[in-house]
Amino acid sequence: MRFALASFLALIVIAGTACAKNTPSVDVGTTYAYATAEVAKNGAVFTSFTSSTDDTLVSVSGDIAEKIEIHDMGMEDGMMRMRKMDNLPLPAGENVKLEPAGKHIMLIGLAGQLKDGEEFPLTLHFEKAGEQDITVSIVAPGQQPEGSN
Ligand SMILES: [Cu+2]
Numbered sequence: 001m002r003f004a005l006a007s008f009l010a011l012i013v014i015a016g017t018a019c020a021k022n023t024p025s026v027d028v029g030t031t032y033a034y035a036t037a038e039v040a041k042n043g044a045v046f047t048s049f050t051s052s053t054d055d056t057l058v059s060v061s062g063d064i065a066e067k068i069e070i071h072d073m074g075m076e077d078g079m080m081r082m083r084k085m086d087n088l089p090l091p092a093g094e095n096v097k098l099e100p101a102g103k104h105i106m107l108i109g110l111a112g113q114l115k116d117g118e119e120f121p122l123t124l125h126f127e128k129a130g131e132q133d134i135t136v137s138i139v140a141p142g143q144q145p146e147g148s149n
Contacts, residue, residue: 024128026051026090031134033107034141035116043114044071045105045122045136048097049090056127057088064120064136066109073101082106090126114138 029048036043043065049057060068070085080101088103090096098104105122114120116138124132137145 024051024053024055024126024130026055026057026124026126026129026132028124028132028134029095030137030145031122032137032139032145033114033120035138036110036114038113040113041109043107043110044100045107046098046100047105047134048095048099049088050095051090051092051126051129053128054092055090055129057090057124058127059087059125060105060122061125062120062122064111064114064122065107066111068122069106069108070103071106072103087127116140 027050029050031045031047033043033045045060057070060070062068070088071082072085073080073082075081076083084106085103088096096103118138119135120138122134122136124134126132139145
């Protein structure tokens with residue numbers, strides 16, 4: 001008698017790992033600040049955020065200024081005014097922009113003049129994604145650094 005040997009091919013297909021967790025992360029766009037006059041006390045930082053999950057920018061820290069706040073800008077009683085935000089909500093997948101005449105990171109009490117072409121570090125504190133160190137490029141007022149959208 002001949003025995004046919006049956007061969008078994010076992011295919012183990014792992015369609016996504018069962019224990020995969022969506023690790024919170026925030027994609028930070030090109031970050032820039034406008035160069036300031038020598039006597040200027042304050043500056044503003046612009047960037048954009050896209051978060052993988054619903055997250056919140058809680059605060060920003062750095063040595064560049066005495067105080068760093070999250071601000072929004074809008075019309076109030078017919079005048080453009082800045083308003084401090086307690087935090088910045090980042091809905092999952094949404095591109096949240098910080099740009100001139102809108103939301104921005106406010107540098108209050110600059111440690112030194114912001115000079116065109118130089119850069120400085122900031123640390124972002126997200127509720128879920130944790131801390132993230134970023135580099136801010138200083139550009140001439142009204143300009144945008146290369147690579148920004
Ligand atoms: Cu401001």
